[in-house]
Each structure stands twice: as structure tokens, then as C-alpha cells.
Amino acid sequence: MEAVRASAAWVASRSSHVKVDMLEVEKVVDKIQGNVPKVEWDFEGIHYFDDGPLTVQYLFVLDALNFCFWPDKDLSYDHLASGLKLALEKDKTALDADRLQSYTGPQLRQLLNWPRPLPIEEERVRLLHEVGMELERSFGGEAANLVKSAGNSAATLIELITRHFPGFRDHSLYKGHQVFLYKRAQIFVADLWGAFKGQNYGEFHDIKSITIFADYIVPAVLRELGILKYGSNLSCSIDSNSEIVPGSEEEVEIRACSVYAVEKMREFINKKFGKQLLSIDIDLWLWSCGVQNMALSHHRTLSIYY
Numbered sequence: 001m002e003a004v005r006a007s008a009a010w011v012a013s014r015s016s017h018v019k020v021d022m023l024e025v026e027k028v029v030d031k032i033q034g035n036v037p038k039v040e041w042d043f044e045g046i047h048y049f050d051d052g053p054l055t056v057q058y059l060f061v062l063d064a065l066n067f068c069f070w071p072d073k074d075l076s077y078d079h080l081a082s083g084l085k086l087a088l089e090k091d092k093t094a095l096d097a098d099r100l101q102s103y104t105g106p107q108l109r110q111l112l113n114w115p116r117p118l119p120i121e122e123e124r125v126r127l128l129h130e131v132g133m134e135l136e137r138s139f140g141g142e143a144a145n146l147v148k149s150a151g152n153s154a155a156t157l158i159e160l161i162t163r164h165f166p167g168f169r170d171h172s173l174y175k176g177h178q179v180f181l182y183k184r185a186q187i188f189v190a191d192l193w194g195a196f197k198g199q200n201y202g203e204f205h206d207i208k209s210i211t212i213f214a215d216y217i218v219p220a221v222l223r224e225l226g227i228l229k230y231g232s233n234l235s236c237s238i239d240s241n242s243e244i245v246p247g248s249e250e251e252v253e254i255r256a257c258s259v260y261a262v263e264k265m266r267e268f269i270n271k272k273f274g275k276q277l278l279s280i281d282i283d284l285w286l287w288s289c290g291v292q293n294m295a296l297s298h299h300r301t302l303s304i305y306y
């Protein structure tokens, strides 16, 4: 994940719409005395888990569709996670590779028990087909085989996912440079690690290489904490719920500066308090704060990546 870390730092050093306020990073770290509150994976109790390969299939499909809920004000990540869980509990074959390749938009809605079209529904369907097809072609239809072939390395798994599944190639161009954020590929690794508690399909010797997952919730929390400072035009756009164009400098800066800020937070915690924290743990803490604060305004970008 060096590419994510390095390209996020590259953007942060040239950023003009978003600034990372290092003093505030230090203040936040001091305030919590280097102790990031521990948030349990699945603190919401909404995910499918059976300790076996079907859980891996579930998490992979979940993270293939884990993006852009905000255009429907009643829809959230929870609906996706619990909808897929219910679907699997009703029918264990619902996420089989051949089934994934044949879902239509209305069938996906039905699977998730959602009464109207999902945001960017055609893309969600296309991505489901892509996942089903490539799992079948290269991994015997099972996401568990994809995970096994990574040999307990998070970095290798992310490389495999982004090589085989174009929908997971979350990258942009910024001032002529390619910037990698790989939000959904990284969150899949984190979900395996969290669900299987670092064992079995969740055992990765290099889990510390993962960064945070640059979505639309964590940046809003970092802004609220004073760690991210937005220029006045960007502030106005976000506070008035205007859409931010995907791939725009503003959008890339928001996401990359969020990754960079949390890496700095980790460094401060290590330097001052001698603790080696994982970005995953900081991410889940920040994200859980964000989803519980309904008043937080977040940036709105139509994207399949987050």
C-alpha cells in the first residue's frame, strides 16, 4: 500500500483547496492521550458471519457494492450489509458466481428489499456481473479462493483484486500524477480481518500496511475535528450540498488529505505515546463517530469507488 501512502502524501503537499492542519492533528492525539477508542467490527450487528467461505463471498460482494448511498436520503450502508445478509440467510446460493452474473437492477433491489431504484444502479449491476464472471473464470467461483491465493498478505490481496477486477481500481489523475486510493479493495481486507478476528481468512502478516478508507464520512469527521481545513469555495459547496465532480482537484484533495492526515496521526501517536496503531482501528473509530452524527455535512460525489 506504499502507492496509496505515497500518492496521498504527494497530493497533500500540493493541495490548494484542502489543508491538513498538523497542530490540530497533534491536539486531537493529545486529547485522547494516544488512546483511540476501540470500536468492534460489526458494532451495528448487521453483517453475515458463519466463520467459513460463504462469509468471504458475502464480504466481497458487499464491498463490490459499498459506495454512494447518499443520493437516496433514506439509504445507507446498513441497508446493503443487512439486506445481503438476509438474502443469504434465505438462500445460501444467492451470491454464487453464476447468480451474480445474471442479476438485473429490479432483482438486485428485490434482493436488498429496497423499494425503488438504487443510486447508480446500472453500475452496481455491472459490477456484480464483473465480480461473478471473474470469480468464475479465475477463482473457481469463490472469493475464498481469491483470498487464499494472496498467502496471508494484505498487499498481495489488494494487488490481486485490482488486477482481476477493474471496478476496484480506485485511482485518479491529479496534476498529471496517478493517485491510488483503493478504498473498496482495502476495506474488503479490513472486513476480513475484522470479521475473522485476524484468524483464518482474516490473517494478514502485513495488516499494518493498510491505510484508512477514503469515503465521504471520514473526511467530514476530520473536518469537524479541525484537522482538515477547506477553502471557502469548497466549504460553501459542501455545506450547500452541491455535488463535487468526480476526479476534480477538490475531490482528490479531500480523499488524499484524509489518508495523509490519519497517517500523520498514527506517526504522532507512535512518537509521543510509543504505540503502534493500525490505520484500520483509527478508521473505524472515526467512521463510527461520523455515522452517528447526522448533522455532519459530507462531500457529495457520484462515484463507484466510495
Ligand SMILES: Nc1nc2c(c(CN[C@H]3C=C[C@H](O)[C@@H]3O)cn2[C@@H]2O[C@H](COP(=O)(O)O)[C@@H](O)[C@H]2O)c(=O)[nH]1
Pocket (backbone or CB within 6 Å): 040, 041, 042, 043, 044, 066, 067, 068, 069, 070, 075, 076, 077, 078, 191, 194, 212, 213, 214, 215, 216, 217, 218, 283, 284, 287, 291, 306
Ligand atoms: N472509512 C470507512 N468508510 C466506510 C466504512 C463502512 C462500513 N464498514 C463496516 C465494517 C465494520 C463496521 O462494523 C462497519 O459496518 C462503510 N463506509 C463508507 O461509508 C459511506 C456510507 O455512509 P452512509 O451513507 O452514512 O451509510 C460509504 O462511502 C461507505 O462506503 C468503514 O468502516 N470505514
